[in-house]
Amino acid sequence: MSRFCLPRQGCWVLASLVALLSTAMAGAHGHEPPWLDTAALDRGLFVDVQHPRAIRQAGPLEIAVTVRNMAGPQDVIVESVRYIPEAGGAVEVHNRAEALPTRRAEFEHYKLLRADLVAAERGNREVVRRLIAQAGDLLRKLSSDVLRDRYRVPIEMVPDEPGTTLRLAVEIVLTEGGSQRTIRRQVEIPIQPPLPDGSDPARTWRYQVADAAWVEAGDGARTAQAGAWYAGDQHLHTTYSLDALVLDGTEETVTDYAAASELLGLDWIIITDHSNVHVTWEGTEYYTPEQFAEGTAQAADYTAQHPLVALYGQEMGAGQSGLFALPSHYLAYPFAADSTGYLPNPSSGLIFGLANCEPEQVIIDRVNEAGGIGFIAHPFDSGTLAFVEWDFDNGATGWAGLEIWSDTLGQIKATDTQAVSKWHELLNAIAPPQLGALSDRPGFPNAFPVGLGNSDAHQPGLIGATFTYARMLGVTRENVVEALRTGRCVASNGPLLFGEVNGTGVGDVALLIDGDNALDLHLATTPEFGPVGDYELTVQVNGAVRATIAPSGDPGFAATIELAGLNLGGSDRWVTVRADSSDDTFHATANPIWLQFVAAGDANADGVIGLGDFGQFADCLTGPGAERAPACDIMDFDRDRDVDLGDFGHLQAAFANP
Secondary structure, X not given: OOOOOOOOOOOOHHHHXXXXXXXXXXXXXXXXXXXXXXXXXXXXXXXXXXXXXXXXXXXXXXXXXXXXXXXXXXXXXXXXXXXXEOOOOOOEEXXXXXXXXXXXXXXXXXXXXXXXXXXXXXXXXXXXXXXXXXXXXXXXXXXOOOEEEEEEEXXXXXOOOOOOEEEEEEEEEEEEOOEEEEEEEEEEEEEOOOOOOOOOOOEEEEEEOOOOEEEEEEEOOOOOOOOEEEEEEEEEXXXXXXXXXXXHOOOXXXXXXXXXXXXXXXXXXXXXXXXXXXXXXXXXXXXXXXXXXXXXXXXXXXXXXXXXXXXXXXXXXXXXXXXXXXXXXXXXXXXXOOOOOOOOOOOOOOOOOOOOOOOHHHHHHHHHHOOEEEEEOOOOOOEOOOEOOOOOOOOOOOOOEEEEEEOOOOXXXXXXXXXXXHHHHHHHOOOOXXXXXXXXXXXOXXXXXXXXXXXXXOOHHXXXXXEEEEEEOOOOHHHHXXXXXXXXXXXXOOOEEEEEEOOXXXXXXXXXXXXOOOEEEEEEOOOOOOOHHHEEEEEEEOOEEEEEEOOOOOOOOEEXXXXXXXXXXXXXXXXXXXXXXXXXXXEEEEOOEEEEEXXXXXXXXXXXXXXXXXXXXXXXXXXXXXXXXXXXXXXXXXXXXXXXXXXXXXXXXXXXXO
């Protein structure tokens, strides 16, 4: 792992202390660091064993162990860390003989000061500065003397059959007060099939909304959309994010994150280390152009040698809110090229987040001018003395979308529900489609705000807890960012759900006839996420629930559901679909399908049945593939899902009698 030990260049001690203090207060965006929880300690010791939640693709596997003596009654010595495979084989012993002095007094004192800081957040600046100066020194001590150990699991130990489990034990052998004891942690990593890509043969069901009736219809038709669905996580923090390093003991680099992501079966990642952290910690300055260059180089090298596409972006501070001029967070992704280059993100260094960043519009313009594209991060999350909610009334333009789901555990929080609600409000403000397309938005890089799912992981073991599926023809940097820009994507923590209206999928404009009510839902899962019949499906039109479909009981892992009875009409402008497992563990939310209502036969949506429409009709008779194209469904006058010569007479009549 590279480290850059640079001169302070004007950074001062208080800035470092305050930055790290507020890091601990914010954690991974609102989550307290786990070692602050007394209940998580083992006789005062915090033991963390990090590993992938699942293995969906073969590759190098590491187990990471950290031990901290946060509140033990006395100093301890970690004699060794042992890795014991359950299925037999050689036990690997790492002899350490490393002392961990107790930090009990600092731990208790820090927790009291932290509570005082929360109470003083809206109070006197000088009181807060004084508390920060005291608590910062404590945090520095709490963050030192951490034992870190790594174990590369031999490839022959890893099962390769989905449904099996890799099991091993981790034992930390300690000496306390002259006596030995052993802390044992069990590691179980299930071997799972690959994430769904929408290509598996599906059973077809028909569902009449008004009657709430299921009718099985046999083998499902394949989706009409080109390409396949791939998966990626676009909000990740490596060791160059100071909170990840100090709070979580994360020493892993971009290369390590990319390898861990491949194990999980992801197809791309975007690393977004905090770029507005300008402090010196233990002789290393954060966040520097050199660190950005190193991360970018590692991403490029990994991409060149592996199927996974790794991109390097930034999470930036933008805006100045409240007493301490705190920012919101903004994700900068490379778009026009493989890298935007290092983007300046100055701040005062007062607190982590950090204070006195530049206004939102300045940051957004800087990203766009560098050939990047930006998304609002966790818009309704905030951290005490660290960062605030995004101000949607700030008048800023130029951003592409927002995280509608951002969680390191793959859970839907209240703030995620707020984000979806705001997203729906923003979608309702978009002008309706014309001529089969949405209008350009002046000052914005896309036609509508796109919703993403991201993990915001600060440890490799949390990568992909929440992620995004995107439809594309193949995984390249160009295809990934274009799919994110155009909204051909689904926020998920496992299941894949997307809809089609007349053959048109998420992110695009469907042409349909007033009163048409057909929507095809495609749901794909794996045994990891449970059968498709265990999911409740929700259809929202213009943000309001139009239909709730109870679980079907289908034991399979792919299904096409043909919905009828949605009563779509001229006032309906967009449709989104959502899937929720019965135990409320797994979820998926798709971006909208936009709706434009036209007369039957008006394939180019210009309001006139003309000669151009006759040419389109001829194309629609060339075979089943063409008949599912959006324009062809407009030629299906009798709505029997088949464009044939019987519909030609209707087209002639419509042309003769406009």
